[in-house]
Amino acid sequence: MKSLAIRNLSKTYFDAYAAAHVTAVRDVSLEVKEGEFVAIVGPSGCGKTTILNMIAGFIPPSAGEILVDGRAVKGPGPDRGVVFQSHALFPWKTVLENVAFGPKMRGLPRPEREAIAREYIALAGLSHAADRYPNELSGGMQQRVGVARALANHPDVLLMDEPFASVDAQTRMTLQEELTRIWQERRPTILFITHDVGEAVFLADRVVVLSKGRVLKEIDIDLPRPRRWDALIEDDRFKTLSGQVLQLVRSA
Numbered sequence: 322m323k324s325l326a327i328r329n330l331s332k333t334y335f336d337a338y339a340a341a342h343v344t345a346v347r348d349v350s351l352e353v354k355e356g357e358f359v360a361i362v363g364p365s366g367c368g369k370t371t372i373l374n375m376i377a378g379f380i381p382p383s384a385g386e387i388l389v390d391g392r393a394v395k396g397p398g399p400d401r402g403v404v405f406q407s408h409a410l411f412p413w414k415t416v417l418e419n420v421a422f423g424p425k426m427r428g429l430p431r432p433e434r435e436a437i438a439r440e441y442i443a444l445a446g447l448s449h450a451a452d453r454y455p456n457e458l459s460g461g462m463q464q465r466v467g468v469a470r471a472l473a474n475h476p477d478v479l480l481m482d483e484p485f486a487s488v489d490a491q492t493r494m495t496l497q498e499e500l501t502r503i504w505q506e507r508r509p510t511i512l513f514i515t516h517d518v519g520e521a522v523f524l525a526d527r528v529v530v531l532s533k534g535r536v537l538k539e540i541d542i543d544l545p546r547p548r549r550w551d552a553l554i555e556d557d558r559f560k561t562l563s564g565q566v567l568q569l570v571r572s573a
């Protein structure tokens with residue numbers, strides 16, 4: 322696992338409907354240290370996905386640079402794993418085959434790649450479903466496969482864009498607890514994007530509030546781990562921090 326740094330990143334789109342340029346991201350600098358869990362939170366349209374897509378290498382920045390462990394990145398690469406809101410699993414492959422796909426692309430022989438896949442499937446609590454197809458799983462299970470698949474590639478940095486937004490509230494809380502458990506066990510470097518203030522504060526070591534394409538403020542989340550919703554929901558420090566972040570997001 323490695324560090325991630327973005328320096329003076331900007332992105333201007335051409336909006337064909339308005340026939341004008343729109344600056345979605347302005348001069349954003351940010352660091353995620355090795356093994357750190359950072360969340361970016363902000364209202365719809367503030368540029369969160371644009372930042373993530375630039376880091377993933379899916380779209381080029383208009384200005385600025387992106388460094389993974391000090392090396393400038395251009396274009397997508399296996400050093401950055403991505404988990405989207407919709408899981409994007411291969412529907413014709415089983416859970417095991419989906420998770421083993423990255424290791425297969427890396428050229429690992431079948432026994433090795435299946436061993437890696439089974440390890441991450443177990444970590445995601447899905448051993449019983451390894452031979453099922455995605456359409457035989459619940460939405461929450463599909464998202465867990467998405468996380469397992471990203472981790473099985475051993476990325477330096479895990480990029481997550483609202484990965485739990487499409488599941489129900491109870492499942493989302495379980496997935497958040499599981500993600501923090503997996504993170505504590507493996508300590509991947511994570512940049513997690515969400516518009517949900519509670520989710521950001523629950524998950525992260527640090528929350529970055531984004532407003533109109535700029536960093537408004539960074540807040541350290543000094544809550545102890547492991548974090549569990551039944552304890553935190555009553556916790557004064559959690560309430561204070563969530564309140565602080567919410568104020569910032571609402572003023573954004």
Ligand SMILES: Nc1ncnc2c1ncn2[C@@H]1O[C@H](COP(=O)(O)OP(=O)(O)OP(=O)(O)O)[C@@H](O)[C@H]1O
Pocket residue numbers: 334335336337343344345363364365366367368369370371372516
């Ligand atoms: N391909 C594009 N062409 C033109 N404008 C774009 C394009 N993609 C995004 N934008 C604009 O850039 C801004 C930021 O979009 P972005 O998707 O990064 O926001 P977001 O913070 O992820 O929002 P949400 O929470 O709704 O997902 C918006 O104003 C959007 O309309």
Ligand SMILES: [Mg+2]
Pocket residue numbers: 369370371
């Ligand atoms: Mg988005």
